[in-house]
Amino acid sequence: MSKKLAEIRSILEEHHAMISKAIPLIASENITSPAVDEACICDFSHRYAEGWPGSRVYAGCKYIDKIEVLCQDLMKEYFQCNFADVRPVSGVMANLVLYNAFTSRNNGKMCAMPIPKGGHISHAPFQASSGRLIYGTAGTVRGLEVKYLAFDEENMNIDPDGSIKIIREFKPELILFGASVFLFPHPVKELREVANEVGASIGYDGAHVAGLIGSGYFQDPLREGADALSLSCHKTLPGPQTGAVIADREDLIEDLKNAAFPALFSNHHLHNVAGLAVALTEMLEFGKDYHKNVIENAKAFAQALHERGFKVLCEHLGFTESHQVVVDIAEFGKTVGLGGDIERILEEANIIINRNLLPWDIREGRHYMNPGGLRLGTSEVTRLGMGKSEMGDIAEFFKKLIIDKQSPAKVKPEVAEFRKEFNEVKYCFQTPNKAYEYLKLF
Numbered sequence: 001m002s003k004k005l006a007e008i009r010s011i012l013e014e015h016h017a018m019i020s021k022a023i024p025l026i027a028s029e030n031i032t033s034p035a036v037d038e039a040c041i042c043d044f045s046h047r048y049a050e051g052w053p054g055s056r057v058y059a060g061c062k063y064i065d066k067i068e069v070l071c072q073d074l075m076k077e078y079f080q081c082n083f084a085d086v087r088p089v090s091g092v093m094a095n096l097v098l099y100n101a102f103t104s105r106n107n108g109k110m111c112a113m114p115i116p117k118g119g120h121i122s123h124a125p126f127q128a129s130s131g132r133l134i135y136g137t138a139g140t141v142r143g144l145e146v147k148y149l150a151f152d153e154e155n156m157n158i159d160p161d162g163s164i165k166i167i168r169e170f171k172p173e174l175i176l177f178g179a180s181v182f183l184f185p186h187p188v189k190e191l192r193e194v195a196n197e198v199g200a201s202i203g204y205d206g207a208h209v210a211g212l213i214g215s216g217y218f219q220d221p222l223r224e225g226a227d228a229l230s231l232s233c234h235k236t237l238p239g240p241q242t243g244a245v246i247a248d249r250e251d252l253i254e255d256l257k258n259a260a261f262p263a264l265f266s267n268h269h270l271h272n273v274a275g276l277a278v279a280l281t282e283m284l285e286f287g288k289d290y291h292k293n294v295i296e297n298a299k300a301f302a303q304a305l306h307e308r309g310f311k312v313l314c315e316h317l318g319f320t321e322s323h324q325v326v327v328d329i330a331e332f333g334k335t336v337g338l339g340g341d342i343e344r345i346l347e348e349a350n351i352i353i354n355r356n357l358l359p360w361d362i363r364e365g366r367h368y369m370n371p372g373g374l375r376l377g378t379s380e381v382t383r384l385g386m387g388k389s390e391m392g393d394i395a396e397f398f399k400k401l402i403i404d405k406q407s408p409a410k411v412k413p414e415v416a417e418f419r420k421e422f423n424e425v426k427y428c429f430q431t432p433n434k435a436y437e438y439l440k441l442f
């Protein structure tokens, strides 16, 4: 074997060994089932099929078309809507489809969640970096002028009254809801009227909460007044890394289709469409149970951290209505260091989280590389079969490492021992699966 090939295989093996002993708490991540993994390594990954099923630019698409139509139908069933485009290869790409469909080419205007308060980089007009202006996706690719919606820091949500004023004055073409820090449903209903008044469309970036919406536990944006949703399919919706656009209004369908292809990409990732179709069959069967537990675990985890002395945001609102928990760790700044440091300490014990800006961080002189917050998510640990009592165990690990300052090297074997019982993906059909055996043997 080539030396480099051996090296590649051995690095992958090390990653698998690490992640299988870890506690994965990154809110944007999840784990796919054996059946999804199998679909994702099928021959579709070698093929081209530009366009819409039935009107492709390539031959050989008979089965690809069948799967893509099936996947669209499953999406429509899961989200109860008329239209689903499963071609955008990521959530950002799905956002671009909305920008293309709902804003004009020059001087386009959008209102979205402020980035420092949980908005996504793909909503950004620009970002200053080492004195240079680096434009975010909305700014660079689409040239949008973006004005942020008003934000209520205490309730960690969009402030409807403040936002109505901004929208009246700015007159955007698109109002985009949705965020990366997303604890509570956004006020879509409350802003539909002002959107009509200024002639704006309403988009909803459901990248994080797609699964919660599909299973019926978050808000239902299409019924509350959103014209279209952009989704990632691999966060609370546990599919492969890909994106989608959904909508309910017949009159938007052609525009949304064209805004994706040929406007934004040529081929899409056909194997991931197959994987997404499988994931949707799982969520139609097990999603109610799974996502109920994801949210219950998030609440239990928040409570358990709170009881151990952590400052979890929004206690007055029951901490969270989603898969996320946000913790303010600024008070540990003097002893342990801020977000960056705590992230490293946890990682050394094999607890994988990410640091996050809190709404007031920049005002208080903190930086996105070393912010005052942690954003934690329960999607993956729930999929691995953990329940409320395990949320208490994980909170205890946090206490040992951050409050009691035990050494990560001492806690790491305890984490591995704890994880031993949770090495199977739940909430899916049990299928014999060669791909999975291969991955496990790898």
Ligand SMILES: *Cc1c(COP(=O)(O)O)cnc(C)c1O
Residues within 6 Å of the ligand: 028, 089, 090, 091, 092, 093, 095, 119, 120, 122, 178, 179, 180, 181, 205, 207, 208, 231, 232, 233, 242, 243
């Ligand atoms: C994660 C995220 C995205 C981007 O998703 P990708 O699939 O990684 O491109 C878009 N919007 C929000 C709010 C997100 O959190």
